[in-house]
Amino acid sequence: MPTDGKKASNAELSPETLTAQALGWIDEATGAIIPPIHTSTTYERGGDLEYPRGYSYSRSSNPTHAQLEAVLARLEGGADAIVVGAGMSAVALTVTSLSQGDHLLVQRKLYWGVRKWLDDFAGRFGLALEYVDTGDLDAVRRAVRPGETRLIWAESPANPTWEVADIAALAEIAHGAGARLAVDSTAATPVLSRPIEYGADLVMHAGTKYLNGHGDVLAGVLVTAREDDWWARIKAGRQDLGTVLAPMEAWLFLRGLRTVHLRVRQASENALAVAKALEDHPKVSHVLYPGLESHPDHALAHRQMSGGFGGMISIRLASGRDAAVRTAAALKVFKRATSFGGVESLVEHRASIEGAGTPVPDDLLRLSMGIEDAGDLIRDLERALEEV
Ligand SMILES: Cc1ncc(COP(=O)(O)O)c(C=O)c1O
Structure with a gap:
């Protein structure tokens, strides 16, 4: 725990408030609300050889x-x-x-x-x-x-x-x-x-x-x-x-x-909207998203997850690997990149990243939903699917 910050009495506050305010810490030395970056690798020792502020290295x-x-x-x-x-x-x-x-x-x-x-x-x-x-x-x-x-x-x-x-x-x-x-x-x-x-x-x-x-x-x-x-x-x-x-x-x-609640909720809303829009699409054979009622883990997800089902979806293309790769290539709003969980939406053909022996089907595209407008994301996907 920082010894140079002040913690508000916050036992009753909600996670949203606590996170936005980083638990309400104020820098004692300056009153700064945004914390300083402590770059020092080493900390002063007392004459008694103790570290009075709790930090050493x-x-x-x-x-x-x-x-x-x-x-x-x-x-x-x-x-x-x-x-x-x-x-x-x-x-x-x-x-x-x-x-x-x-x-x-x-x-x-x-x-x-x-x-x-x-x-x-x-x-x-x-x-x-x-x-x-x-x-x-x-x-x-x-x-x-x-x-x-x-x-x-x-x-x-x-x-x-x-x-x-x-x-x-x-x-x-x-x-x-x-x-x-x-x-x-x-x-x-x-x-x-x-x-x-x-x-x-x-x-x-x-x-x-x-x-x-x-x-x-x-x-x-x-x-x-x-x-x-x-x-x-x-x-x-x-x-x-x-x-x-x-x-x-x-x-x-x-x-x-500090903004994780806003971002995750928006990404989850976008994911659900995209999953629903693609669920019955003729070119998509499967939409893998626990937020869909048709998903085998939906009831469990409902019990264990509150406020949304996450921003990650995978779709499988009815016509196989080439259709998946061409769909990813045709997307414009989604960026083709690995990783996930950012504010911008990403698409990735996982099987080609994971290589030989992967259990991931080669007709699968992984979609990381960002916080953009859901309509823009759905239109981008529908247009790309139309083109392949
Ligand atoms: C579920 C999961 N766990 C762990 C990791 C590894 O995280 P990092 O890339 O930060 O080492 C990843 C990376 O994609 C991941 O998706």
């Missing part, structure tokens, strides 16, 4: 991080949070907190980068890695090994097919076997879903996406339900490996985060 902690982390912990309803240099660093810190021989049970459908890294790393690190279809809770029950499974890793909604994981059920299974549940909640954001409320032990975000929301910061976030030994090991990992977020990035991240 910025690989351990930094006031610019501390303010951001306090907001993130509050938004997720967690006990503590850390920010790191990328979403992948947050994944890596979590996985490397395990020990040789531990069983790690991972959702089969999830962000490709995580699967690619785990496939390479887990064996070399001596972890027993196993994938499971988290949509089939009986399969999860069969796969957990009491006393051996240390962690279940889920992602909800899952990139890029947007299945929703039943967090409460997974937490119950994990805890029954003496394991913990970590949830990559990047696509949901705490605006729509707070996994700790459903029993998750750890929440992870690629802050690169919606939380920062402006496509100009690479960052990762971990939020813990409780400050226990496991959390201490994860935090020590950040310090020891130096996977810290630079102060300038942390400052930009906090600036972006």
Whole structure:
């Protein structure tokens, strides 16, 4: 926690207010409402060799991080949070907190980068890695090994097919076997879903996406339900490996985060409007969006997500891969680029990014909804589909 800021009495305030005001911190030295960027890597020690203000060296902690982390912990309803240099660093810190021989049970459908890294790393690190279809809770029950499974890793909604994981059920299974549940909640954001409320032990975000929301910061976030030994090991990992977020990035991240409620709600509204507009389109065979009543996870999404279903949609083209690639090429308002969660809408042909062996169908286009006018986005898609 920053020692140079003043916290308003804010227990009763809503998340929207707390986030817009970054918990109401005011810089004590100057009265500034927008926090300074603390670039110093080192902090003055007292004559007694103590650090009277709580900071020593910025690989351990930094006031610019501390303010951001306090907001993130509050938004997720967690006990503590850390920010790191990328979403992948947050994944890596979590996985490397395990020990040789531990069983790690991972959702089969999830962000490709995580699967690619785990496939390479887990064996070399001596972890027993196993994938499971988290949509089939009986399969999860069969796969957990009491006393051996240390962690279940889920992602909800899952990139890029947007299945929703039943967090409460997974937490119950994990805890029954003496394991913990970590949830990559990047696509949901705490605006729509707070996994700790459903029993998750750890929440992870690629802050690169919606939380920062402006496509100009690479960052990762971990939020813990409780400050226990496991959390201490994860935090020590950040310090020891130096996977810290630079102060300038942390400052930009906090600036972006202040508007997360507005952005995520607008993106969710746009996504629902686009999903409905394309649901019966003759050139689209599937619209993958949990906000649609026809989606198999709709009832679960309704229960677990509040205020919207997220800004991410995938569509599958009835005529296959070439139609998908040509549709992406014909779009004008949507930009062809990877990543998601920014204010501008993006389109991506995922299979060609993920390469050979990907489970993602090659007729699939991933759409990241920005905050533009929904009519412009729908017209762009309809025109592009008309042309192919
Ligand atoms: C769901 C999900 N988790 C984690 C990551 C990794 O985040 P980063 O690119 O910030 O390392 C991504 C990146 O696309 C993602 O989509």
